[in-house]
Amino acid sequence: MRMSKDDDFSGRFLQILNDGMLCLMTSVGHKAGLFDTMARLAPSTSAEIAKAAKLNERYVREWLGAMVTGRIIDYDPSAGKYSLPATHASCLTRAAGIDNLAMFTQYVALMGNVEDDIVKCFKKGGGVPYSAFPKFQEIQAEETARVFDARLVSDILPLAGQTDRLKSGIDVLDVGCGTGHAINLMARTFPKSRFWGYDISREGIGAARAEAKKMKLKNARFKIVDAAKIDDREKFDLITAFDTIHDQARPTKVLKCIYRALRKGGTFLMQDIAASSRLHENMQNTLAPTLYTISTMHCMTVSLAYGGEGLGTVWGEQKAKEKLAEAGFGSVDVKQVEGDMLNYYYVTQKKSNDL
Template identity: 35%
Template sequence: MTTPDTTSVGEAVGTVFGDLGVNCTAPLVVLGDRLGLFRTLAGAGPLTSAELADRTGLVERYVREWLRGVAVAGYLGYDPATDRFTLTDAYAVVLADDAAPTSLIGVFPGLQALWADLDHVEEFFRTGGGMGWGDHHPALGAAQERFTRPAYVHGLIAEWIPAAAGIVAKLDAGAAVADVGCGQGLSSILIAQRWPKSRVTGFDPDDASIAHARSAAARAGLDSRVAFEVADAAAYPGGGYDLITFTDSPHDMGDPRGAAAHARATLAEEGTVLVVEPLAADRFEDDFANPYARVGYAISTLVCTPSSLARPGAAALGAMAGEARLREVLTAAGFTRIRRIAEDSAPVNIVLEARP
């Protein structure tokens, strides 16, 4: 190991210290969300710490320090002449509006789960094995549901499913839908709400996720049209499905090829399989230009790869598998017509349509 030059060391320190700052800011973002600070700042124009504290009913001294921490992170504007802070409209649709397609605020609370489960993942590096979604800290599932909601509302429902040839007419008339790897049921419920004549069944191997999904469907008044069952992706019951969706789930499965083959076997004639997966390059070196890749590989290491290695098959496809590997999985399962029908603008997801 040679002694690096001073410039290289300075650059390394700057990069790592910058990342340390990012990580230290994350709890402040969570506090801003929990305490309603971002929502109060949104559209309010410039505010002093005292004005923000008064509007939120919080202690001014804490609010002042929070404002300064979030401002130096670049999330707030600051006017030293008036000592006022501003949340711009651009940042508001990222941090203060869960319904916006650009919302990212739902991700931050899930970071608690990544730290909480770190000891387990460390041990997997030494011994192998893994842990399913249901074994993680509960903050992970809640964050996943909240983060994906705007993407599914504005993407899955409004654009991705409609982009599949002929499927909207079937859904409008009343189709049978299987949502495989449905997690806490968000995608299943959204499909049922949008197409009330169709019946949706969500399948997931995690008991707690299915229990949550059933409760959510009941609260939405959809339990007569949306069913949830604990089942493996390669062995769920039923058949004749007009649409089978895999929403961010194949990379978590132990046997994604088996899941794809089972989908092929349970698909109705001229049925459609829709696969939503994180957007990744086919060559790793090309992912350095992908703004999502840093998040994707981190989550894949801490959550998705352990999930797959905990399941029979242990394929460990990885969240950043890329389109070519996804096509290989689908082709091996007997699908001959595969096309890329969508990609969201973030960019975070890629959407493939597959037919036999």
């Protein structure tokens, strides 16, 4: 391997290599609770940090080596003490809530686990199924809990324009509900409305039911359902789909099922990745390389694993509108939530004279 900084690209590439490794070490730090511990401590030695975090000192010291040379943690060599700057803690700790970026780095290891399977798919086609991602629901739940807790009721749901009706009592379905946190939060906020969550994941539905029970909700129900086989007709006033349509094996069919399941004039709120369907228009999208990677290593491949369309994470606005129109929806508003650079919120209605 050529390891020189002679030209711009090789220098940049060394940085990419370092940053990739730092992602993995950040994930380790997040899982081991090291950032949370360090945020509470005054400048400390590796032994003090390891003791406070109840971890093995030798591993902590090596991790600190990566963090210090990666400019994530500060080091005072004369005192042999390490500290996490407050500005870094504000985007690396659990206390940072929705601003915690460290939790995202867990996806690097999750996807690294299936690298060999993905390479086989490059050669033979097909895909890697959900069962190859045993930690997926757990990490996804951790990711979306932060977002839903901070924004669902206050910023996201109002985009559907249904708040008054939710207060008086309507029927709501969340398609691909995962571990059900969105449904449970909505059900708690709007006790007169009735909520259903459908997902194909047994693990997701199990966690959703457990949370609903813990929250003592009487108006939230969950069912294992393949979204492409939803057979409800004109049953719901509002249907939501958070970050799930592009993962589907049969998204076109799913959107048609959603259209059929809505009552006339009912609203569909679809959260999906903020991107263009045209590659060159994504050059300015800061997260584009991450999105195409997640697509290749997870979203596209799980769809292809079931003989699906393989839309991919970056299917984009133009394609999304095309698919919504194909399902029967009329005009579509594409909205964004302040501070959420990752998502578009598509809001559309079932025509009031349609089936």
